Amino acid sequence: MALYVFGKLLQYSEPLVPQNMKTSEPVPLGVPSSSPIDDSQGTNRKPSHLASLALALAAATAAIFGGYHWAKDKEERLLHSAAPEFCDAKLHGVALIREALTRPDTLVFFGSSELIPNVPLKGVDFFAESPTGFSMFPVGKAGTSALSVLQKLGCAGEELVGKKVVLSLSPSFFQSEEVDSKYFEGNSSKLQLKEFFGSYRFSDSLKQDVAAQILKYPKVFEGDWTLEFTLRRIAKGGQWDHFLLTMFEPYMAFDRAIGRMQDHVEAAFALNGEPEVAAVSAFRPKRGRSLNWDELFRTAEQQSKALASKSRNGAPVIVRSKGSWDKQFVAKMQKAQEWKDFELVLRLLKETGARPLVISMPLHADVLEAQGVSEEARMQYGAQLREMTKKYNAPLVYFSDHETDPVFFVDQHDHIGSKGWWFYNKVLDDFYHDRLGLNQVAHLPKP
Amino acid sequence: MWKSGWLPELQPLFEMDFDELFEGRPVLRRLALFMYYAIIVFTLILMYGRGDFSTPPFVYQEF
Numbered sequence: 001m002a003l004y005v006f007g008k009l010l011q012y013s014e015p016l017v018p019q020n021m022k023t024s025e026p027v028p029l030g031v032p033s034s035s036p037i038d039d040s041q042g043t044n045r046k047p048s049h050l051a052s053l054a055l056a057l058a059a060a061t062a063a064i065f066g067g068y069h070w071a072k073d074k075e076e077r078l079l080h081s082a083a084p085e086f087c088d089a090k091l092h093g094v095a096l097i098r099e100a101l102t103r104p105d106t107l108v109f110f111g112s113s114e115l116i117p118n119v120p121l122k123g124v125d126f127f128a129e130s131p132t133g134f135s136m137f138p139v140g141k142a143g144t145s146a147l148s149v150l151q152k153l154g155c156a157g158e159e160l161v162g163k164k165v166v167l168s169l170s171p172s173f174f175q176s177e178e179v180d181s182k183y184f185e186g187n188s189s190k191l192q193l194k195e196f197f198g199s200y201r202f203s204d205s206l207k208q209d210v211a212a213q214i215l216k217y218p219k220v221f222e223g224d225w226t227l228e229f230t231l232r233r234i235a236k237g238g239q240w241d242h243f244l245l246t247m248f249e250p251y252m253a254f255d256r257a258i259g260r261m262q263d264h265v266e267a268a269f270a271l272n273g274e275p276e277v278a279a280v281s282a283f284r285p286k287r288g289r290s291l292n293w294d295e296l297f298r299t300a301e302q303q304s305k306a307l308a309s310k311s312r313n314g315a316p317v318i319v320r321s322k323g324s325w326d327k328q329f330v331a332k333m334q335k336a337q338e339w340k341d342f343e344l345v346l347r348l349l350k351e352t353g354a355r356p357l358v359i360s361m362p363l364h365a366d367v368l369e370a371q372g373v374s375e376e377a378r379m380q381y382g383a384q385l386r387e388m389t390k391k392y393n394a395p396l397v398y399f400s401d402h403e404t405d406p407v408f409f410v411d412q413h414d415h416i417g418s419k420g421w422w423f424y425n426k427v428l429d430d431f432y433h434d435r436l437g438l439n440q441v442a443h444l445p446k447p
Numbered sequence: 448m449w450k451s452g453w454l455p456e457l458q459p460l461f462e463m464d465f466d467e468l469f470e471g472r473p474v475l476r477r478l479a480l481f482m483y484y485a486i487i488v489f490t491l492i493l494m495y496g497r498g499d500f501s502t503p504p505f506v507y508q509e510f
Contacts, residue, residue, distance in 0.1 A: 056484035060492060092500040185503045219503050262498025
């Protein structure tokens, strides 16, 4: 309806070219023009389309600028309200991860399904009020394997420089040659990948190796020719490919800019209406207080035992004799794709100068024993993990001493319970406050 | 057909002489033209301003 009225309006508005230019008759010099533009009284002057369009575009630009600042304000004030959330804007966007990484009072924790079960002392709840001066900002959901972590880290680019980050590893990803492709597809983000490949912070060789990996998952770039084009050109890495990428870079940069704006809008809408957490909303490091960790440990153990008593998980059924599956277990574990992806993550962190801490849960000794995997074979996981982290000078905390602890986990998968979270929280606190001694990096002693 | 069949009460509007309406009212004409372009631009922003960050769904089977 409105368009009809305005369409009518257009019929009656002036043409863009002055009337006297259309006529074939020459206008005599010195004679005032009869064009409406030259009308000194202004009564017959008709507005030009160009001016109205320019005004409308200016209004739109002002609105976009205002919206951007509104979104940024929401992100700054309500960031910690998003900490326990698993929304797309947080996990697959860029704005909230970058905002968390810029804040000195926030420790960003990249994990997986261990972040989901609601158990007492879960890190995000434990540090919600900054009890010791910082808050935890977990990023990840079920199935977040190393390649998913890589894109979440890679999208941050410059924000990672010198920043402490925590990587929580789930050993189950390392126990099969390939992680289910649906896990990466379900955790992938076109925007995060574009930001990573568009960043000048990372080397061409790293981008090439990552692109080659991601091309194995066509669903990730399905329907987005710019991402597919970028991936294929970077993976190939020839001179012609570099030339094409350079030619298309202005368009790609514009595409990323649009994506970032959309991301801010999505983040602001996701946060809109969330309550502001007064203790953590201010942008400054908190002083915090010292906690009675021994008392907390006793509470955590009691809660874990209470959870275990309610659990319906019985003892694992023995399917093989002791040590009969060692060879197969070690062979699968050593060939696991997850090691290559994890190494890419460590390379990325090294290139940015970030300060990572790698935490690994223990293996489930009872489950693996029942499957015929002996302690000697299980130790290979820790050995390979230590070797890789040592190569990139990344501190490692591997809770191998707890693989027979019946209440470290909340179930028979890589989901830690209250007791497990106590250990994680203690390590995070020590890491944030630079108390994690070099002697502690192999494993933490029991209190 | 749609002009008379769907919205008969708006019939006078469709037959309105816009030239007459805007004659001698340059401010009104300018405002209407600005609104016309503003509606187009803002509609485009609303249509394409929001991103889609959804991923292919998957069922995590380890709970």
